[in-house]
Amino acid sequence: MVTLVFSVTATGILSDLWSKEWKTLQLSLQVTAPFLHVAAVSLMAVLSWPTALHFFRMSKRVRQVVVLALYLSVLFSLYLVPLGMYSPCIKDAGTLGPAPTLIGHRGAPMLAPENTLMSFEKAVEAGGEGLETDVTISYDGIPFLMHDSTLRRTTNVAEVFPNRTHLDASMFTWAELQQLNAGSWFLSRDPFGTASLLSESDRSQAQNQSVPSLAQFLEVAAASGKLVLFDLRRPPYGHPYRTSYINTTLQVIQSHINSSQVLWLPSEDRELVYGLDPELQQTSGEKASIQELADDHIRRLNLHYSTMSQQQICKYQSVNISTNLYVISQPWLYTLAWCAGAQSVTTNSVHILSSINKPLFLMTPEEYTLMWILTDFVSAFLIFAVFTFHWWRERGLPFVSGSRQTHENGPYSKFRTELSDVWSISSVNVRPDLRSTPSSPSSPHLPTITEE
Numbered sequence: 001m002v003t004l005v006f007s008v009t010a011t012g013i014l015s016d017l018w019s020k021e022w023k024t025l026q027l028s029l030q031v032t033a034p035f036l037h038v039a040a041v042s043l044m045a046v047l048s049w050p051t052a053l054h055f056f057r058m059s060k061r062v063r064q065v066v067v068l069a070l071y072l073s074v075l076f077s078l079y080l081v082p083l084g085m086y087s088p089c090i091k092d093a094g095t096l097g098p099a100p101t102l103i104g105h106r107g108a109p110m111l112a113p114e115n116t117l118m119s120f121e122k123a124v125e126a127g128g129e130g131l132e133t134d135v136t137i138s139y140d141g142i143p144f145l146m147h148d149s150t151l152r153r154t155t156n157v158a159e160v161f162p163n164r165t166h167l168d169a170s171m172f173t174w175a176e177l178q179q180l181n182a183g184s185w186f187l188s189r190d191p192f193g194t195a196s197l198l199s200e201s202d203r204s205q206a207q208n209q210s211v212p213s214l215a216q217f218l219e220v221a222a223a224s225g226k227l228v229l230f231d232l233r234r235p236p237y238g239h240p241y242r243t244s245y246i247n248t249t250l251q252v253i254q255s256h257i258n259s260s261q262v263l264w265l266p267s268e269d270r271e272l273v274y275g276l277d278p279e280l281q282q283t284s285g286e287k288a289s290i291q292e293l294a295d296d297h298i299r300r301l302n303l304h305y306s307t308m309s310q311q312q313i314c315k316y317q318s319v320n321i322s323t324n325l326y327v328i329s330q331p332w333l334y335t336l337a338w339c340a341g342a343q344s345v346t347t348n349s350v351h352i353l354s355s356i357n358k359p360l361f362l363m364t365p366e367e368y369t370l371m372w373i374l375t376d377f378v379s380a381f382l383i384f385a386v387f388t389f390h391w392w393r394e395r396g397l398p399f400v401s402g403s404r405q406t407h408e409n410g411p412y413s414k415f416r417t418e419l420s421d422v423w424s425i426s427s428v429n430v431r432p433d434l435r436s437t438p439s440s441p442s443s444p445h446l447p448t449i450t451e452e
Helices: 002-017 019-057 061-084 117-125 184-189 200-207 214-224 245-256 270-276 290-295 310-317 331-340 365-394 413-428 432-436
Strands: 101-105 130-137 143-145 227-232 262-264 281-284 300-304 322-326 344-347
Touching: 019 061, 019 331, 019 365, 061 365, 101 117, 101 322, 117 130, 117 214, 130 214, 130 245, 143 214, 143 245, 184 200, 214 227, 214 245, 227 245, 245 270, 270 281, 290 310, 310 322, 310 331, 331 344
Parallel strands: 101 130, 101 344, 130 227, 227 262, 262 281, 281 300, 300 322, 322 344
Antiparallel strands: 130 143
16 A cells, blocks of 8 residues: 555645656657557567466466466557557558758757857767757846846856846846856766766866857858747836837847748737838747737648647648647657657757757658567467477477476476475485394395394
8 A cells, every 4th residue: 555655646646746657658659659559569578488387387267367367468458559559650552741950049059058149069070950949038128138037047147246146137238248248167077978978178168158148149140041049028017118129129129131041930019020021930839820920921830749740730831831840859869750740840859959960760651561470470379389388398298209398287397396205215214223133024125134
């Protein structure tokens, strides 16, 4: 009962804390299910040996029936699993679309401090087709890059302004922001365990990064011809630009980059923004009906990878609405997004995913059907052979005509043999006086010694 209560409690806690991870686990099954099926059937074939051994040695028929029924029910369930299996990476030849383009999540945060010019330059060098960031407005109206609401995690604000560490980042002036170091934290905390892999020059460069403005960021993107995707934080109450932050941001965009390169994600005043600059690629962070997306002039969706659905991606693509999935940094997850038809992904590992030339798990339906049938057939043959072997051995039948019988009377012959050995040994350990006493007349097999 204690074990049961503990297990239920632990499962409930993990389900709450890892709600997104459970979805990730489900997605992983989509790409690994064909191979997990082979592994599970192989495991059942291995378990057939102890199962058959205990089955034939059980004395009660009820237990035999229960063990065999349980084993066969699991086995046949595994045999039929492929009938209900779905994997977007099982595709007809020639139906796989192009690889999703890569958008650097805050640049290349594995290679440089996030949301710094160095990070975006590294993402461009690694082959990223787009750059993603987060924008807020300083107290004096300068849009700058910062993901968190405060400056504590990614700057040394605690050293420069120790009494303002909990203040909203937008409550600092641009001159104050320029006094902060935005790179030293990366080397000391090493968020991805990659800081030690940097060269000396890269470490020195990372150590001296500052908070970049939106204008500086756009210049990097414009010079390399990259797409730009960013979220825009509205300043808090009391901020001078709380009501005009969108117009301020649009002015910077129009003066530093071609609007067609910008994926406009903020949903506030979207109709107004479209009227001011129709060249912006309107992007939505939420799924909706095709009609609703058309009314909002949406050209791209920016969705969390846990909502990945091949059917929905294809549906949106049919009306020229692209799908970007975030944040995908593992090759297997990138493979799944590729097979599902996503047009782009936001990633922390541009340098890793850019080297993948084809999906890691990809096969045609014919190849999978052949693998499924061969796996089931071979395992069924092996399991039948194992059960036949144990049945033959436990009945004590010779394996080859004229060969010596291996078992005398079933499963307990070994026990009887060992017991007879014990009696043989104990019969030797008799009292010494009995060994020196002449045999009695009643012992006809021992000769009587007489003295002449």
